[in-house]
Amino acid sequence: MTEPRIRVLCIDDEARILRALKALFRDMDVRTTVDPAEAIRWASEFDVDVIVCDQRMPKMQGIEVLREIRMAHPRAMRILLTGYADLSAVLGSVNEGEVFRYINKPWDNNDLRQTVQLAAKIARDTPVVLDKGIDDFSRDQARREVGILVIEDDPETQQRMREILQPHYQVRFASNPDRALQVLEQHETGVVISETAGQHGDFTALIKALKQYHPHIATVVVTDRANAQTAIDLINEGQVFRLLLKPVRMGSCRLSVDAAVGRYWQLKQNPQASRRFLVAPRPDALIPSWLAGSLMQRIRLLPSRLLGMARAH
Amino acid sequence: MIEAILGFVCLALGGFAWYSKQRADKAQARLAELAADLERIQQTQSQVIHTTKLASLGQMIAGVAHEMNTPIGFVKSNVEVVRELVTEHRELIKKCLHGFDLMLAADLSNPQMIEPMRRAMTKVRAALAGDERLNDGDDLLKDAVDGLVQIANLVKNLKGFARVDRDGMDALNLNECIESALTIAAHQLRDRVEVVKEYAQLPKINGVASQINQVLLNLITNAAQAMEEGGTLTLVSRRSGDQVEIDVTDTGAGIPDNVMPKIFDPFFTTKPVGEGTGLGLSIVHKIVQSHGGSIKVRTAPKKGSTFTISFPVDHALLKQSAEPK
Numbered sequence: 001m002t003e004p005r006i007r008v009l010c011i012d013d014e015a016r017i018l019r020a021l022k023a024l025f026r027d028m029d030v031r032t033t034v035d036p037a038e039a040i041r042w043a044s045e046f047d048v049d050v051i052v053c054d055q056r057m058p059k060m061q062g063i064e065v066l067r068e069i070r071m072a073h074p075r076a077m078r079i080l081l082t083g084y085a086d087l088s089a090v091l092g093s094v095n096e097g098e099v100f101r102y103i104n105k106p107w108d109n110n111d112l113r114q115t116v117q118l119a120a121k122i123a124r125d126t127p128v129v130l131d132k133g134i135d136d137f138s139r140d141q142a143r144r145e146v147g148i149l150v151i152e153d154d155p156e157t158q159q160r161m162r163e164i165l166q167p168h169y170q171v172r173f174a175s176n177p178d179r180a181l182q183v184l185e186q187h188e189t190g191v192v193i194s195e196t197a198g199q200h201g202d203f204t205a206l207i208k209a210l211k212q213y214h215p216h217i218a219t220v221v222v223t224d225r226a227n228a229q230t231a232i233d234l235i236n237e238g239q240v241f242r243l244l245l246k247p248v249r250m251g252s253c254r255l256s257v258d259a260a261v262g263r264y265w266q267l268k269q270n271p272q273a274s275r276r277f278l279v280a281p282r283p284d285a286l287i288p289s290w291l292a293g294s295l296m297q298r299i300r301l302l303p304s305r306l307l308g309m310a311r312a313h
Numbered sequence: 314m315i316e317a318i319l320g321f322v323c324l325a326l327g328g329f330a331w332y333s334k335q336r337a338d339k340a341q342a343r344l345a346e347l348a349a350d351l352e353r354i355q356q357t358q359s360q361v362i363h364t365t366k367l368a369s370l371g372q373m374i375a376g377v378a379h380e381m382n383t384p385i386g387f388v389k390s391n392v393e394v395v396r397e398l399v400t401e402h403r404e405l406i407k408k409c410l411h412g413f414d415l416m417l418a419a420d421l422s423n424p425q426m427i428e429p430m431r432r433a434m435t436k437v438r439a440a441l442a443g444d445e446r447l448n449d450g451d452d453l454l455k456d457a458v459d460g461l462v463q464i465a466n467l468v469k470n471l472k473g474f475a476r477v478d479r480d481g482m483d484a485l486n487l488n489e490c491i492e493s494a495l496t497i498a499a500h501q502l503r504d505r506v507e508v509v510k511e512y513a514q515l516p517k518i519n520g521v522a523s524q525i526n527q528v529l530l531n532l533i534t535n536a537a538q539a540m541e542e543g544g545t546l547t548l549v550s551r552r553s554g555d556q557v558e559i560d561v562t563d564t565g566a567g568i569p570d571n572v573m574p575k576i577f578d579p580f581f582t583t584k585p586v587g588e589g590t591g592l593g594l595s596i597v598h599k600i601v602q603s604h605g606g607s608i609k610v611r612t613a614p615k616k617g618s619t620f621t622i623s624f625p626v627d628h629a630l631l632k633q634s635a636e637p638k
């Protein structure tokens with residue numbers, strides 16, 4: 001039997017975009033609508049595999065539509081297709097929409113088609129990790145056992161994070177990539193919290209590499225150097241779990257870290273599901289030289305210790 | 314004794330003179346300081362005005378880029394898809410031609426050949442007749458042409474907005490200026506603000522287009538920012554005696570009494586650091602004044618605000634346009 005055709009749902013307030021997508025995905029089963037409410041109903045009614053949604057629409061923002069669909073029909077993979085990247089939309093698409101890819105208009109036809117095909121395959125083959133998270137008992141256990149690594153070289157922020165996190169989690173700090181890897185090599189680490197950059201360079205390259213080889217680790221980026229493009233890259237190439245702006249607030253920081261610990265815990269029980277957080281490969285040329293050599297090697301060699309496999313299985 | 318008193322008085326006066334000279338010197342120094350301060354402020358002000366010009370340029374570019382990315386998105390995609398369709402179609406034609414060649418080469422005197430050939434031809438015919446690809450391609454190209462027209466209009470508007478080609482005084486139709494400013498502001502409005510336009514037939518005014526457009530853009534931007542949660546932006550134009558007037562009305566937060574007296578002050582802003590420079594309305598004021606116009610504000614808390622700008626009708630222009638050509 002052949003695989004049933006990929007089911008895609010496209011949402012945009014511009015009918016001509018919808019016609020273009022329908023033609024582009026002509027070998028798939030495509031439904032299109034300008035009406036967000038209809039889209040939310042259709043997602044589960046037609047059991048779609050992939051959602052392609054515009055961000056700026058008059059009735060409802062794309063990330064809201066995606067958030068609703070994520071709750072109603074979590075199996076589908078979500079792609080945001082947008083003409084203009086403003087930072088708040090990008091943050092929302094991470095923190096609320098948990099999108100698989102953030103793609104700018106005008107798009108590249110082949111890229112978009114391949115992304116949708118990949119997303120559909122993942123949606124069909126890969127179990128869902130539900131948002132409900134974990135029960136109280138496991139949460140307490142997770143908090144005790146799962147290590148949290150904070151990569152940050154600003155002493156003030158380090159101090160602040162210590163105050164917020166130390167009482168509840170196993171927190172370790174690193175102010176440079178080498179030290180970060182030492183921690184990862186020695187301790188089961190489920191959540192990595194990091195700035196986008198420090199004096200020692202671009203931390204995002206490190207987080208992306210880590211996620212590429214160890215997709216079950218949940219990364220939370222906390223930054224005061226926010227810009228839309230960095231954030232988009234962190235989604236597509238780093239599948240960042242949460243993106244927070246400084247100054248760090250106690251409440252949102254703890255909520256995010258708790259959710260991240262829960263996510264890691266679930267993926268640890270269900271390693272297959274981490275394919276849902278597959279990152280787009282980065283061209284080698286973009287990997288900075290300080291990372292490309294031995295650090296990269298050490299990242300690749302991390303897995304068994306990291307997952308705490310011996311205990312889990 | 315008297316001399317002593319006089320002497321004392323002289324001394325006192327002298328002392329006073331000395332003292333007041335001290336004060337005067339101090340005052341002088343203070344004045345010099347103030348003057349230096351003032352100069353510094355004026356310098357930073359002109360610097361800031363320069364950066365806001367750049368900021369509004371950036372804002373303009375961001376707006377137009379966003380407005381263009383959507384049509385560019387589907388035009389590009391459609392053209393590529395149509396190319397693929399053409400390739401697929403060429404393959405189909407190749408197959409038909411191959412069929413023809415077989416037919417032409419076949420030995421038709423052999424009756425056994427005829428039936429299979431008929432069957433093959435019927436199949437090909439059905440496939441060709443049912444192939445929607447050319448129709449689809451046609452629709453896609455129609456959209457593409459549409460999209461290109463839209464992009465061309467945006468570019469035209471942008472040129473009209475900046476008037477790069479002709480700076481200086483010009484006969485302006487304010488309705489067109491509103492439209493230009495709206496295009497530029499579109500990305501700030503599109504998601505959440507409904508725009509209502511009530512334009513009257515207007516006589517032309519004399520003005521610098523890029524400046525008038527800037528005035529309207531600043532007012533529209535403020536209105537959009539006052540309606541965080543969405544609302545209605547109403548743009549009314551009318552003639553009132555010797556004046557042409559434009560209302561920019563929002564259904565936003567309104568302006569509190571204690572804020573009102575300050576809104577035209579340079580650098581006065583209630584927006585968070587980094588978001589507002591507080592120069593928007595002072596620039597508006599300056600430009601309106603230099604055009605011999607005036608500006609009025611009406612506002613009600615939580616209901617919204619109306620900014621009305623008026624400009625004198627140019628009688629020379631009026632006469633010109635009344636004269637037969």
Ligand SMILES: Nc1ncnc2c1ncn2[C@@H]1O[C@H](COP(=O)(O)OP(=O)(O)OP(=O)(O)O)[C@@H](O)[C@H]1O
Pocket residue numbers: 365531535536539563565566567568572576577581582583584588589590591592593594595618
């Ligand atoms: N339509 C409006 N509704 C409510 N308040 C307004 C409106 N327009 C202006 N204001 C008030 O007047 C202040 C000054 O406006 P102005 O345009 O000069 O500066 P700004 O908008 O704060 O900064 P910028 O224009 O540089 O972005 C604003 O901060 C706001 O408090």
Ligand SMILES: [Mg+2]
Pocket residue numbers: 531534535589593594
């Ligand atoms: Mg303003």
